[in-house]
Amino acid sequence: MDAVEKANEERQKRWVKDKKVGEGTYAVVYQGREAVREPSAPRDAATGRRVAIKKIKVGQFKDGLDMSAIREVKYLRELKHQNVIELLDVFSSKTNLNLVLEFLDSDLEMIIKDRALVFLPADIKSWVAMTFRGLEFCHRNFILHRDLKPNNLLIASDGQLKIADFGLARDFADPGYKMTCQVITRWYRPPELLFGSRYYGSAVDIWSVGCIFAELMLRIPYLPGESDMDQLKTTFRALGTPTEEEWPGHTKLPDYITVGQFPKPPMRDLFTAASADTINLLSKCLVYEPRKRITAREALSHPYFFALPYPTLPPKLPKCSAQLAAAAAAARPLEEVDGNVEMNSTGPGVKAKNTGLKRKLTSPEDAKRSIARRLDFTKQTPGS
Amino acid sequence: MTSPAAPSEPKISIYQGSTQFRNWRYSAEQLAQTRQTLNEVAIAAIRKTFETDESGSSQGVAFLTADEEVLLVKLYISKITQLCGLFRFPEEVEATAVTYLKRFYLKNTVMDWHPKNVMLTALFLATKTTNNPISLEIYTTHIPKTSPSDVLDLEFLVAQSLNFEFAIWHAHRALWGLWLDIQNLSSYTERLDTEIYDAALNHVRASRLTDVELRFSPSQIALASLSLIQPELASQWMESKLTSPSEVEGLAKTVEVIKSIVVSQGLPPSVESVREVDRRLRLCKNPEKVPGTKAFLARKMDDDRLAAEKRSKKVADIQRTENGDPFGNELGQKRGLVDYDDDDDDD
Incomplete structure (x- = not known):
């Protein structure tokens, strides 16, 4: 056997798949753990670190390894940060690509939607700080995330927030190098992308953080547009129609369109309980002119x-019920709870069924994107 | 803020955190050693395969040496450049593919995998990892005598050999940064001639034919390339960046090493010199990797047999559980005996 194959096999042996927790068209996700190396270790002690194994079926793509899988692997291989999901290992099995990711209980969307939870301003500050920290690290590494939204911000059992899902990420381009504007889930998409801008930078991610920040306070999505056109309208209704003065040149963008004149209402009207500092940082994330929008680095010293x-x-930090159930499960030996615990919470990039609104990227890229990055949990899969 | 800063890990630069710095840097000795070992192991394995096939058949086979392998890979590095010209791929694609090809042959030997095919796969993979994807069909129709499967069959092996570490830091990018930076040198008040940059870039391109990227950082290679054109400018820049004379001296020494390698080895090999190597390679290729040969079929049959055994074991397991269910499963969902999609038999 070749050395490369041998190395792969050793990797594969390091990880044990315990059960299937989700399945989509292109990927299956397992909950698993690191194989215990020493058989002498007490049985109930170290069952190894819990992981999520995302198995991507590669064989069926006519162009070979899929772009989202490549992006995810490429960037996560390089990024090691407390607030970015950790890719522990990659191995192949036949024609499948397996990503071993750290296991995370829940995501910010589940927490926001858990009506039983009350958020204190200090909690929101903590989540926003962790988001900016992770994002600052991505931007420092010249990586744009391009799909920030609450359900891509995962929460570890120790409360740490981790940026996940790098399937749409890319390196910063040189100025003058065209990029696609069909990125970022609509509700979190900045107006320059809605106007079809093909040259942009890290400011697009900052806008998304602004929307998430607002959502944490409101507990409902801040700018829920129903179509790309409606997204612009919703945005302008909330923040006022931009003037040439505050955003020079925006009327010249490729897909510029007028959607009506809306006055700029004071932010305080909506965010009644927020402090002046809070409103100040939020509004700096939601500045129309991308070059004047705050950077992640600046935000950290706000x-x-x-x-x-x-x-x-x-x-x-407040924990949602799924997290608490998972924590309770983790406290007992794995064997006992297998098949007993209701798995409505799982690993990275792959979460349990959410009954509420689906946040989907409804753009042409959606159809092209060939790996299921949001898995469907609506149908119960038989235990594997 | 949210938690005290972890004091355990010292701060490192972005480059030092990269997989390139951590996993793909070698000394000259390590490179030679790695290649020598690969070569020896491959020869031993192939000899054994020959002998199993037909006793005594490995006698008189002139296997390739490690140096000859490097020479052959070098020829195919220059082919990547030609292909990139044909497709008008950006420089990043070319540089990435070249790096992939070199790294691949630090884990594999040309006697197992011919660089002609690996080169095509490495280039195709590079178009995707650098975000310049093209369809496989267009790619292969523009390359003579190449089918999509020639490219795809090796894609997994190449990705695996690269350890799925796709991000590459390039010397040509470092040179661009250096070029912008030297214009801030106080001693240069006039505009620098862009010919200097172009000429230095040509040295960076030549460096891709050598091992320097496996030994030095992109910025060191960029500096050496500039130094080949304007040694004075390069040393002024060094002095402006480094405070202690010993640091300047150390860097200058490294730069000289790179310069001499780029000048002496940065040329594509002549086709003549490689032809003889390639001719011998045809005779000493690992037959297990050549479709159609007895050894290839034998190995494939072995693999198939193992897979079939696994599958039938799975069927047996499922039957056992189903038979064991006292309530039967007629009312349950009908499932095939074997769920072929669920090929989770990786153990």
Whole structure:
């Protein structure tokens, strides 16, 4: 056997798939763990680190390895940061590509939607801080995420927030190099992309963080447009129609369209309980002119993060019921709970069924994108 | 803020955090050693295959040496450049494919996998990893005598050999940064001639035919390339960046090493010199990797037999569980005995 094959086989042996937790057209996700190396270890002690194994079926693509899988592997291989999901290993099995990712209980969307939870301003500050930290690291590495939204911000059992799903990520292009504007889920998509801008930078991700920040306070999506056109209208209704003065040149963008004149209502009207610092940072994320939008680095030194109340320590952040169930399960030996625990929460990039609104990327790229990055959990899969 | 900064890990530069820095840098000795070992292991394995096939048949076979393997790979590096010209791929695609090809042959030997095919796969993979994808069909129709399967069959092997580490830091990017930066040198008040940049870039391109990228950082290679054109400018820049004379001296030494390698080895090999190597390769290729040969079929049959055994074991397992169910499963969903999609028999 070739050395390369041998190395692959060893990798494969390191990880044990316990059960299937989700299945889509192009990928199957398993909950698993690191194989215990020493058989002498007490049986109930180390069952190894819990992981999620995302098995991508590669054989069926006519162009070979799929672009989203390549992007995800390429960037996660390089990024090691507390607030970015960790790719522990990659191996192949026959014609499948297996990504071994750290296991994460829930995501920010589940937490936002859990009506039983009350968020304190300090909790929101903590989540926003962790998002900016992870994003600053991506941008420092010249990587644009291009799909930030609450259900791509996963939450570890210790409360740490992790940016996940790099299937749409790319390196910054040189100025003058065209990029696609069909990225970022609509509700989190900045107006320059809605106007068809093909030259953009890290500011697109900042807009998304602004929308998420607002959503954390409102507990409902801030700018839920029903179509791309309606998205512009919704945005302008909330933030006022941009003027030539505040956003020079925007009327010259390829897909520029007028959707009506809306006045700029004071943000305070909607975010009644927010402090002045909060409103200040939020509005800096939602500046129309992309070049004037705050950067992740600048945001980290914004007074908001240094003012009272200080951010909640991650372990003390509110946890949704799924997380609590998972934590309880983790406290017992794995064998006992197998098949017993209701798995409505799983690993990275792959989450349990959400009954509420589906946030989907409804753009031409959606059809082209060939790996299921959001798996369908609506049908119960028989245990594998 | 949310938690005290972890004091355990010291700060490192972005480049030092890259897989390129961590996993793909070698000393000259390590490179030679790696290639020598690969070569020896491959020869031993192929000899054994020959002998199993027909006793005594490995006698008199002139296997390739490690140096000859490198020479052959080098020829195909120059072919990548030609193909990229044909497709008008951006420089990043070309540079990435070249790196992939070199890294591939630090894990494999040309006697197992001919660089002609690996080169095509490495280039196709590079178009995707650098976000310049083209359809496989267009790709293969523009390359003579190439079918989609020639490219796809090796894609997994190539990706695996690269350890799925697709991100590459390139010297030509470092040169561009250096070029922008030297214009800030206080001693240069006039505009620098862009011919300097173009000439330095040509040295960066020549460096791709050598091992320097496996030994040095992109910025060191860029600096050496500039130094080949304007040594004065290069040393002024070094002095402006480094404070201690010993640091300057150390870097200058590295730069000289790179310069001499690029000048002496940065030329494509003559087709003549490679022809003889390629002719011998036809005789000493690993027959297990050549479709149609006895050894290839034998190995394939072996693999198929193992897979079939696994499958029938799975069927047996499923039957056993189903028979064991006292309530039967007639009312349940009818499932095939074997779920072929669920090929989770990776153990």
